Amino acid sequence: AQKITQTQPGMFVQEKEAVTLDCTYDTSDPSYGLFWYKQPSSGEMIFLIYQGSYDQQNATEGRYSLNFQKARKSANLVISASQLGDSAMYFCAMREGYQKVTFGIGTKLQVIP
């Protein structure tokens, strides 16, 4: 079974609008962490935001926020005020226990001027 599911292979958003990228996960470990990474066309992997399973509040980092719904096992990334530079692949990932971090298949986001 897939540990991380990203169901949107591609998304379009108008510049300056907000966009939500979906991520659901599957784990029986009560202690886990969720990450979002951005991969622009240049190829590097850029860490965006982290949410721990015991965190009381949803994580926020600048224009990025995480809509964490633990009971539904979802950790959607919200990008506010989209910019052209946000066009990239976005990966959701999960750490269970130590060391192993598993990635979803990614969502390609394109921001339209």
Add this chain to the structure above:
Amino acid sequence: DTAVSQTPKYLVTQMGNDKSIKCEQNLGHDTMYWYKQDSKKFLKIMFSYNNKELIINETVPNRFSPKSPDKAHLNLHINSLELGDSAVYFCASSQEENRRSPLHFGNGTRLTVT
């Protein structure tokens, strides 16, 4: 002052050859990884080392052999290269004592096997 650096950036070689990719991190992290990203952008973990000890070894062919001389370095040697090995290989590091520690990735090595 690059945090995770891997060399070479591009590697073009013929089937059957042996090649190595080097990775170094200067973040003081205790855990390093190799990930493979295929043509569909799927990232799959291959190996993980914690303080020079192999922790994760996913179902990777024996032709792939990681080596960690110290906790700042994790190299990947590939024997008898095959067409299917063509991919982007990412090295990463993290501090596993801090479970909130994200993976810090190198810029990747694009391997093309012809």
